[in-house]
Amino acid sequence: MNADRENVFDVAVIGAGVVGCAIARRFTLDGARVVVVEKAADVLDGASKGNSAILHTGFDAPEGSVEVRCMKEGYRLYREIRQRLNLPLIESGALVLAWNREQLSELPSLMERAHANGVTDVEELSRAQILKLEPNLSEQVMGGFRVPGESLIDPWSSAHAYLLQALENGAELRRNSEVTGGSFSNGRWRIETTGGAIEAGTVVNAAGLFGDVVDQRLTGKSWYQIRPRKGQFVVYDKPAAALADHILLPVPTKTTKGIVVCRTAFGNLLVGPTAEEQEDRNHALLDRETMLGLIAKGEEVIPALRSHEVTAIYAGLRPATEEKDYRIRSDLAENYICVGGIRSTGLSAALGIADHVAEISGREARPLADPVWPQMPMLCEYESRDWQEAGNGGVVCLCELVTRREIENAMTGPLAAGSMGGLKRRTRVTMGRCQGFHCSAELARMTEGRLGQPMLAQTCGKKTGREKTSQ
Amino acid sequence: MNAASDTGKGPQAERADVVIVGGGPAGLSAARELRRLGAGTVIILERDREAGGIPRHCGHYPFGMREFKRVLRGPDYARRLVGAARKAGADIRTQSTVTAIGRQGRVEYTTPEGPMVLQARAVLLATGVRETSRASRLIGGEKPGGILPTGALQGIVYLNGERPFSRPVILGSELVAFSALMTCRHAGIRPVAMVEPGVRPSAFSLSRLLPLAMGVPYLSGTAVQAVLGRERVEEVVILHDGDTSSIVADGIIVSGGFRPEATVAVTSGLAVDPGSRGPQIDQFGRIEDSVCFATGNVLRGVETSGWCWSEGRRVAHAIVAAIRGQLPEDNGTTVQIGEGPITLAVPARLSNGSDAVPAHTHLQMRLDRPARGVVQLMQAGKVIASRSVNSLPDRRILLRLPGNMSPTNGAFELVFREA
Structure with missing residues (x-):
């Protein structure tokens, strides 16, 4: 000691x-x-x-659970502090949609649960009302309700x-x-x-x-015991985000909320997640057939997705027990x-x-009198971004409009990026449609020697010894 | 989103005669020709730090035979194009990323100094192509470092003088895959395999000899199913004849599958063609209901730099005619593509013909499989142009357009009659 x-x-x-x-x-x-x-x-x-980036109200969480208590409090607190930290909130609302008679019959009990969970502003909608709110939705939809408080965050x-x-x-x-x-x-x-x-x-x-x-x-x-549950997602390019205003949720089953179709704070449209039990805690493998299934699911919900392009894919593991x-x-x-x-x-x-x-914890709180409130870089597509400001050093990632200044900032300070993945999460570099076609070389130069885990493999990241043929 | 409106607020618009979006071979050659034809102020907005486009990244031969009657390396070729445009008086602005284009010529773009606005009499989209990414191809597995499009590999090798990996797999066998092979050779990278999902190379058959000459196994009829590795690529899982096996590799070059980089057109609400996925143009390069034109590879998956250069030059003539009010009315209707192997047609819209030089004297087509037969452009049940075809997939097929056509005579249909 x-x-x-x-x-x-x-x-x-x-x-x-x-x-x-x-x-x-x-x-x-x-x-x-x-x-x-x-x-x-x-x-x-x-x-x-990797998650679906939704701020849930807790409307469908099990009544009386620790989960619903924490979700409701977490929801309230996020809204309370987010402006002081410069965090985005897109109050899109969600639609819980029934696609068959059985699901239709479950809607009343789901709405009751929402009320029991204190989410009292849910609103039942007819098929016609739903299609009016979401004109790109498949006409196969039978009914549903709206949860105004469900929101999108970064x-x-x-x-x-x-x-x-x-x-x-x-x-x-x-x-x-x-x-x-x-x-x-x-x-x-x-x-x-x-x-x-x-x-x-x-x-x-x-x-x-x-x-x-x-x-x-x-x-x-x-x-x-942790029983990892994998979720795979496909992400459509930005033009697809115009196809859905609300978060589109299916009627949940006992084990999963089901496959969601929604915009992201970054202005894309995502479809996912799957819910696949697995033993492995380290590797979340993407699977082509499953991704094709997600695309088919997305097109069932929004037929116009057929003419849009998937430009990112990811898989995450949930620590279920x-x-x-x-x-x-x-x-x-x-x-x-x-x-x-x-x-x-x-x-x-x-x-x-x-x-x-x-x-x-039983610890006595002695709250800081005047805590510091850091200002986060705003990456939300629906807010003003750094590329719209003077002195940004120019756009480096051309798809996601990430500026040189944003990348520099993400590599400095007490929470500087420690890996390429970390830099992506802080700035969105290479997360767009070209997946690094344009900016990888520039990023390799900018990040050289500055990420704990370098972008290029250390063993072969050294100079080739040939002349530079350009610049 | 950031849709431009022509009555938009924000910074005061700077005026220009023609604004060109994209400073690659097509945009640069259009700029030079526009200046030579006396089009007035011509501004090129290039989002990269230097103009020149994709050839900048291709530190190998052969470029420039059509344009300069010489065999050049990509970067030298790019410099010559830039020099020619500049000498002709074009204003090339780099680090200028266009964020929205209005139908009546308002162009919003961002620079290191912040957002700017131009108001042009005509706008030319020459934004080129990008390769289809690993994500778009739905290749499974993990997301380690070392998965690169060819464009990124070439930037890292030729611009930075670095090696991102030492034993990668090359996916694809279009011409660009061979460019990747040469890039590897230049950098002392030894690819472990070249993998092509189709049964034959997409590039000319002789190109199969190049990987062989370099000692790189060429695997046709082989799909990449997954990429494994947590931090770096460790393994590439391939599927051949229903059998899965894996190749030990430390990277993968995902090459080709070029598609138009037309996002700014889509988000700005300009007409996009479902076949080519590029802006939908008529034979003068015009985008419907706007003062916008498009040229070069943004029109369709990839052609050579030389081809784009000559397309850019020809659309310049159409733009000048438009500014002078000499183009026929834009009354184009869409060419319907009938059942069969044709995947796209450019231009996909045909307006009244004219004696003025059209930007596109031919209809360009591609097939999705090898096919033999006759292709016919029909109007109101009558064949107005036709030719015989015996082609591999994704090769350029040209059909000469009749000079004196008019959409008022009936709908256009493109038919492929297989032999």
């Missing part, structure tokens, strides 16, 4: 996904000295990497904002630090990581897809809180989860 002062913290948060980021923010604003321990070279590298700038606010108010981030073990004695934790040991009064396990593994490594047991609800539990005897099983609603619920965790 003689770790250096600089490795001693009040709270250690394990895992820098959206949930860990929000928890770090909460404890920091409550006056604690916080460290976030992340095994990857950059944050948001696990489950938070899934990454929100999480980055939570963590950056923590960092700018004194928290620390340790990357490339995988937890290998730990012990609790005399009321304090000592945690061993591949990036060195740290000491903390309270440990919060927000390790997502590896939550049960971290439990095992620290406490020798885990009370739940054997049970449906979140698995949040505190062991006050050991100052240990496990935040597990935050499956598909983590983005919406993160701020609510953070408050809930702070509450059950």
Whole structure:
């Protein structure tokens, strides 16, 4: 227990996904000295990497669950703080649509559940009303209801904002630090990581897809098991975003919300996710046949998608468990809180989860008198962007209109990008239709020696020794 | 979204006679010709840091035979095109990305100094092509580093002098795949295989010899099913005759599958052709109901730089005629493509003919499979042009257009009668 002062913290948060980021923010604003321990070279590298980027109201969550409580609180808090952090909110609303008689018969109970969950502004719609709201929708639709509060957000700038606010108010981030073990004695934790040991009064396990593994490594047991559930998505190019105003949801089944068709904050249209159980926690493989199935599904909902192009594809893993609800539990005897099983609603619920965790931690809050509020770069297609401002250094990524200044900014500061994936999430470079055809060379020059995990492989990223034939 | 309106607010519009969107071979040659014909102020907006277009990235031969009667490397060729346009008096503005085009000639663009607006008498779209990405091809697997379009590979090798990988797989066998092969050779990269989903190379058959000469196995009838690897590419999974196998590789070059880069046309509400996916033009290069024209590879998946250069030159004549009120009325109707192997026709719209030099004297077509027969342009049940065809897929087929046609005589239909 003689770790250096600089490795001693009040709270250690394990895992820098959206949930860990929000928890770090909460404890920091409550006056604690916080460290976030992340095994990857950059944050948001696990489950938070790929989701449907919707801020859910919780209208269809199980009544009385921890999940619905955290979602509702998370929803409220996001709307409360987002302007101070310069985070976008597109209040598109959602339509829950029935495509057959059976689904039609389920609508009343879904609307009842929405009311029970405190989402009282849902509004039943006739087929004609729906088609009037969404003229590009297939005429096969039979009925549905509108949930005005469902919204679109930027899934990454929100999480980055939570963590950056923590960092700018004194928290620390340790990357490339995988937890290998730990012990609790005399009321304090000592945690061993591949990036060195740290000491903390309270440990919060927000390790997502590896939550049960971290439990095992620290406490020798885990009370739940992660059962990864893969979600694949296809993303259409920007012209397709004009085809749907609302988030288009199917009637959910017991296990999944089903396949959503909606715009993104970046002005694209996405179709997904699938829900596929798998053992592997590291690899989310895209599958051609499944993607073709998503495209077919999308065209069933919006026939005009047939003439639009898919320009991005991705797959994410949800940290589901054997049970449906979140698995949040505190062991006050050991100052240990496990935040597990935050499956598909983590983005919406993160701020609510953070408050809930702070509450059950038993730690006394001494709120910072005047915390710093960082301003996030605005990447939302429906807001003013940097390319519209003077002095932006010119557009580098031509498809997503990402400027030189935006890329430079993303590589500096306490939350500088640590990998190409991280740079993409912070700026959207190469995420557009050309997938790097135009800007890869420029990006390789700009990022050389500046990303922990370089864009070009180190082994062959050296100069070829030939003359430059241009410039 | 950022749709331009011709009555839009914002910065005061700067005036120009012709604004050209895109500074590749087509745009540069149009600019030079426009200046020579006395079209007035001609401004090229190029989004890259230098004008010249795709040839800038192709540090190999042969370019320029048609234009300069010499065999040049891509970058030298690009420099000559830029020099010629500039010398003729064109104003080339780089790092200028067009964000919206109004039907009546209002062009919004962004620069390092912020957004700008031009008001032109005519606008020419010459935005070229891009390769079909791994995502658009729905190739499964993971998303590690080392998956590059040819354009990106060439930028990294020729502009940066770097090697992104050492043992990649090349996907595709269009001409650009061979350009990728030569780029690899230049950089000391040793491709482990060249993979083509079709049964024969898309480029001329002799090109099969090039990978062989370089010791690169050429696998036809082989699809790439997945790319594996978490941080870097580790494996490329291929499918051949229903059997899956994998190739150890540290990268993949996803080449070809060129498609028009017509996004700004789509988001600006200009007419886009469902066959070519480029702006839909008539034989003078005009986009319906606007003062906009289009030329070069944005019209259709890829032609050579030389071809685009001559298209650009010819559309310049049509633009000058339009500005002087000498073009016939834009009364074009769409050419319907009948059942069969024809995938696209450019121009896909035909207006009244004229003695003024049309930008397109021929209808260009492509097939989606090898086919033999007769192609006929019909109007009101009568054949107005025809020729025999024996072609591989994706090759250019030309059909001379009659000079004195008029859409008022009935609807146009393009028919392929197989032998």
